Amino acid sequence: MSERFATKVIHAGEGRGKPYDAVTMPIVQTSTYAFADTEAIVDFLKAKDAEVPDRRDEYGRYSNPTQSAVERKVASLEGGERALLFATGMGAITTLLLTNLSHGDHLVVASSTYRQTRNLVMDHLARWGIEASFLPDGSLGDLERALRPNTKLILCEAPTNPYLRVIDLERVGAIAKAHGIVTAIDATFATPVNLRPLDHGIDLVIHSATKYLGGHNDLLAGVVIGSAARLSPIETLRGVLGGVGSPHDAYLLLRGLKTLDLRVRRQNETGQRIAEFLRDHPLVREVHYPGLDAHPDHETAARLMAGFGGVVSFEVEGNRDQTSRVIDALQIPYIGPTLGGVESIAQQQSIFISLDPAKRPKYGISDSLIRYAAGIEDADDLIADLDQALRASVAKGEDE
Ligand SMILES: *Cc1c(COP(=O)(O)O)cnc(C)c1O
16 A cells, blocks of 8 residues: 555554554664674674665664664655665765765765855865865756766755755756766755655755754754665765764654654745745845745746745845844744754844854855744744834834
């Protein structure tokens, strides 16, 4: 029976017959696993050499039953053969890139990316003799020209942060296939509720599970999903680099995933409503949201995605201080980095980039930009709060 997404988030990957007849997957809080005798070790090693799936566990850096349950669930949600859990999203990204790239190889970064991904490529991969080309968002027409004989990987992200650009994954996948190049996407902002990149011809999907997959602002984790053949060498390197998730975080992620469908559907609705409200607001200059007709990638997003997500970026009428006043006047969201949890979070992105105004322009983030990541609170409350904050910031500015 091919189950639908909302059934899979609850049951996929867990199986029946858990220890002690527990309904929920236990947290197997152990660093290692004991063998009955030497023969049991020999049997295990033979199974390992033969790559028998679902083998018993050996040592916590290689696998853990709570971790394996969450990996099976995420693989099922993305429609992939396998998934691997990491301690953080960056653990997933670094391990994937280091597995697929060697000295002398070339990488194309086909969209803007998370800042630390960019830093990894520019400051570290470069030290190890791996070259990279970066395509600006909206310039997919240049992808073929950016390829070189030694290009091994095309990496992209969708929707991007903070302008929520959505690259045409089908074109990326087709171009890469024609040249025998592996493709990977950081789809953290999309979630498998809204976008399943493997269905659109991408080879490997990455998530910072810290965000929507966990969904409660209480854990750090990362995942990579793809075919068993592509994941096997990544798993080997994970065992070397050691960036594995803890059993406790694996459990929290498993629990968070059960409400993924409910949460993200709500966040899609709230995101669209907030975007439309801000679009029509006199104190807002511009709204960046792929669910709006005016967004440059609206058509691509509408074709590839089932929903547009809970993050809305917008530019306030006014300067940097005016924008800070809006943030400070908000009553419901927390102020801070991150997104994707049940609590709404807002931030003035340029402040997080650098306090030095000279350093900010290279990131192309306007001083007036606010990234608003809706949680699952009541949408009317969030909108009323945004309205009062925008108005209060003007009144306060006039007082000063
Ligand atoms: C947060 C984030 C990351 C990094 O994930 P961590 O879990 O914080 O290591 C990577 N990519 C995107 C798009 C993110 O939002």
